[in-house]
Amino acid sequence: MEEQFGVRLEKLKKLEALGLDGYPYRFERTADFAEIIGRYGDRGAEELKQADAGVACAGRIVALRLMGKSVFMHLFDGQERLQVYVRKEMVTERDFAVVGLLDIGDIIGVKGTVFKTRTGELTILVRELAFLAKSYHPLPEKWHGLQDKEMRFRQRYLDLIVNADTREIFRKRSKLIQKLRSFFHERGYVEVETPMMHPIPGGAAARPFVTHHNALDIDLYLRIAPELYLKRLLVGGMEKVFEINRNFRNEGISLMHNPEFTMVEFYELYSDFNDCMDLVERLLLDLSRELLPDGAIRWQERAIPVAPPFPRVKFMEALAAKSGVAQEQLWDEEAVAGHIRGHFPEEPAPPTFGKMLEFLFDRYVEKTLVDPTFVTHYPKAISPLSKASRADARETERFELFIAGMEIANGFSELNDPLEQRRRFEAQVRDRERGDEEAQRVDNGFLLALEHGMGPAAGCGIGIDRLVMLFSGAATIKEVILFPLLRPRE
């Protein structure tokens, strides 16, 4: 590696000795490779010869074939590859000397004319060559490419240069977020940004990251959810708001979890969780039409059609059906605790009744929800920010959407009764005292907002990374995050 660096540094010095700037400031392009291919790719060899079309373009050398007085290269511009051909008699002596000092990985610009080789490949016959930047390191090996997962994530730029699949995932991610934005803008939602650093972490069940502000000398928490701030905005009269941003949860890393992840949360006054589920269905349908060629998610050799309306099944009904435990038994804390002791003796007992139900749901139900399914009416004990169900006060008007065994969305009719909200927070504090580290804390600032009156509203959060996984067929969340968290090296 140091040897490579030295060899290439020598070449740069030789280039400078030829009077070139090793790091020039700009290069005037007339087209990128996609445009050139689009414009000339279908033309015949003779037609191109007649046209004598001049172009100026630039890219990174990804293949280099020196053949004496004739040199072929493939350049890559971040999207497409294009061949260029340097012929000794067609360029200045200096330009040809420059070619001899090039390495795979270097960035150059060329001016020339478009033609087709004997084998019919669209190629640029170079008249003028501009050296633009040196690469001191070799690119990944050309046969096997870059397979080392760690290097793919740590040096994502190499992954992007070498692997078209990776580029495709992130183009898709960009497009998905763009569509998501326009979906909400079209419906009159206002995009907002709320704090990422919270004095009190809230809005979700999770352990936070802690940081410190020096001037104020206070600890702050990286947000685990924007929810409590977005609802303050509802109080302030912003009737429809959404935010696309990062959340941070101090938890493990897995195929589906990265400590920082992107969510869209959206809230709308005067609607309830049924309206919200309708909206989520509409959103997923629109996104699938834009991003999935056949309207179906590809997951583990399976095609999962995105075809609303999605089935809606109540949490306790689903849990009873999959666990074989009668619904009324599931409401009995002793019976549930006994079931867990009997069936999952190896596992640590969940600290609270709510956590026990969640535990069983994760074991029995979650993985079975492959086709898009709304699970509704979560127990109140694990839904401290949701309005109670109109039908059963033990339950709430909350839903989660599952696809491919993954939780994708979580929404509810927002609890707007400040006195009830305070009681719910206090219940959470008791849970915390019983060992539930993810239980929420009392947020008096939020309660003060609710005390000023918040209209009925529904809100929902959707995990963008997981959505991108589904829409791109990625097997792990690391594949859809440009720089996933890894243990630092050295």
Place this chain on the structure above:
RNA sequence: GGGCCGUUAGCUCAGCUGGCAGAGCACCGCCCUUUUAAGGCGGGUGCCGUUGGUUCGAAUCCAACACGGCUCACCA
């Protein structure tokens, strides 16, 4: 955190029951004016993850450690 697997050249990997460190690509030198996994001739560039142990002798066997991967458990 538990279980399984791995670590040999810049990359991808061979290296058997212990006996001189290997291949392809990359790289370096030379030749080559339509090549494309270009080709031809020549060149091996190495702390065999680390530290101990067994042995006349260890890349190879044993132990511990480090790093990485897969997987299970938890959080969206």
